[in-house]
Amino acid sequence: MNRRNFLSASGLITGSALLGATTGVNAQILNQSKNVKKWRLAMVGTGARGTSMWGKDVLATYSDHVEFVGLCDINEGRVKLAKEIIKTDCPGYTDFEKMMHETKPDALIVTTVDSTHHDYIVRALELGVYPISEKPMSTDAAKIQQILDAEKQTGGNCRVTFNLRYAPLCIKIWQLLRENAIGKLTSVDLHWYLDTSHGAEYFRRWHRLVEKSGSLWVHKASHHFDLLNWWIDSDPEEVFALGGLEHYGKSGPFHATNCRTCNHIEQCKFYMDITKKEDLKRMYVDNEKYDGYLRDGCVFKDDVNIDDTMAATIKYANGVRVAYSLTTYSPYEGFRVSFNGTNGKIDTWVQSSNRTSDVDYDEIVICNNFGKRKYVQIPFGTSGHWGADRPLKDQVFLPNIPDPNQQCAGSRDGAFACLIGIAARQSIATGNVVKIADLTTLKPEVKKEYKRV
Ligand SMILES: NC(=O)c1ccc[n+]([C@@H]2O[C@H](COP(=O)([O-])OP(=O)(O)OC[C@H]3O[C@@H](n4cnc5c(N)ncnc54)[C@H](O)[C@@H]3O)[C@@H](O)[C@H]2O)c1
Structure with a gap:
């Protein structure tokens, strides 16, 4: 332990204040909170998130x-429940236009099914309302283009809430790379593992359909691709990918519509009695009568049309090469990432099982090519998603929160994070390397520039 450095969480906020300032469009996004005394918020998509x-x-x-x-959802039961959960007596709507015209919000939180984000982002921009969108910003290149065009036409900006940028471990990696800890960065290996609990959840829900989620290449991997884009500080240029459905969907041993109607509950390791989970029952089962959505879908259902096993090679405009993979049926949850530089290597291996033991930190190992190893320990964050959720919200809603680690993300970041996954889908379909520049008007740049295109 005595050869290890222990970092305080506050060091992560202040430590890199001199490394760089947020500029251009992202600085405008950041400044929006300066001018608002009290945000009048509307939300569309009143589900779990x-x-x-x-x-x-x-x-x-x-x-x-x-x-x-105002709160809005296509499911009237969920809007009603949302008022109760959020503890607000604001009006609820199933008609989005009506909500926007009657309530005149300053900002719109977009937390609907992924494939519909663009409709609400674009409409908010047209109405002069600030859209704050959950990731992924969108699921297809044409929809991303609509958002970019709407920003250009209206002069507004969309914020994309990439929470993992705010996780203490991810911040420390960003800082080490900026501090030149391993010389020139040349390649990155990032391998992400979803366990049989979290991973299976994607196959129970709407996420199992590419037309709703853009597949896990977009829905899930956009988190990881955004981290890569932010860490590497360059835009992605080319993608080659392979993928398949090896464990869930048609690959499973038996198939049903959902767990409540299944004849195989004794044999199925993924059986879930949703009626025993009070929160899920209230939010989804009790509201099935409005939209027929089954939250306890069979993970082996025939209609699963997304990959559960994914691998990609990504080339960045600054020359960095990335080897990426995502597996959705692992015995533990976490990731391994390795940054290879001309002078050494930064490694970390996160396994969420650590979090139930007496260990309360993540560890980064910095190896110098001809020197000693350094171990840096990062205390776990306390809010959701590895401590990321609270600092993200502080920056979105509180005035004058600085951005020394350049975490504030706009449509350009949102687009590139999705475009890698969209390119991966296209690469799998065609067997070709896909150029990101061919997908939208955004052109990859060596050093990211936050200006409009
Ligand atoms: N950043 C993160 O870590 C994180 C975590 C979870 C979810 N998310 C994102 O949050 C969003 C919501 O996910 P969730 O887990 O709450 O899903 P959910 O299924 O619980 O909620 C989605 C809601 O959107 C509603 N909806 C669907 N289509 C709509 C439409 N056209 N108009 C209005 N409402 C519509 C549904 O009725 C539902 O209430 C997704 O985009 C997801 O990617 C992000």
């Missing part, structure tokens, strides 16, 4: 800075 992270928690923590003026 909307009501918790962006609803109940926001009102409980930032009530001096925000108020909800």
Whole structure:
């Protein structure tokens, strides 16, 4: 232990203040909170993420800075429940246009099914409302283009809430790379593992359909691709990918529509009785009558049309090469990442099982090519998603929160994070290397420039 450095969480916020300032469009996004005394917030998509992270928690923590003026969802039962969960008496709507015209919000939180984000982002921009979108910003290149065009036409900006940029471990890696800890960065190996609990959840829900989620290449991997883009500080240029459905969907041993109607519950390791999970029952089962959505879908259902096993090679405009993989049926949850530089290597291996033991930190190992190893320990963050969710919200809603680690993300970041996955889907379909520049008007740059295109 005595050869190890222990970092305080506050060091992560202040430590890199001199490394760089947020500029261009992202600085404009950051400055929006300076001019608003109390945010008049509307939300579209009042499901799990909307009501918790962006609803109940926001009102409980930032009530001096925000108020909800409207909630909207296509499912009227979920809108009603959302008011109860969030503890607001603002009006609920199933008609989005009506909500926007009656409530005149300053900002719109977009937490709907991924494939619909662009509709609400574009409409908010047209109405002069600030859209704050969950990741992925969108699921297809044409939809991303619509958002870019709408920003250009209206002069507005969309914020994309990439929470993992705010996780203490991820920040420390960003800082080490900026401090030139391993010389010139040449390649990165990133391998992400979803365990049989979290991983299976994607195959139970709407995420199992490419037309709703853009596949896990977009829905899930956009988190990872955004981290890569931010860490590497360059835009991705080319993608080659392979993928398949090896474990869930048609590859499974038996198939049903959902767990409640299944004849194989004794044999199935993925059986879930949703009626025993009070929160899920209230949010989804009790509201099936409005839209027929089954939250306990069979993970082996025939209609699963996304990959569960994915590998890609990504070339960045600054020459960095990335080897990436995502597996959705691992015995533990976490990731391994290795940054290879001309002078050494930065490694970390996160296994969420650590978090239930007496260890309360993540560890980064910095190896010098001809020198000693250094071990840096990062205390676990306390809020959701590895400590990321709270500092992200602080920056979104509180005035004058600085951005020394350049975490504030706009449509350009949102687009490139999705475009790698969209290119991967295209690469799998065609067997070819896909150039990111061929997908939208965004052209990859060696050093990211936050200006409009
Ligand atoms: N950043 C993160 O770590 C994180 C974590 C979870 C979810 N998310 C994102 O949050 C969003 C919501 O995910 P969730 O887990 O809450 O899903 P969910 O299924 O619980 O909620 C989605 C809601 O959107 C509603 N909806 C669907 N289509 C709509 C439409 N056209 N108009 C209005 N409402 C519509 C559904 O009825 C549902 O209530 C997704 O984009 C997801 O990617 C991000």
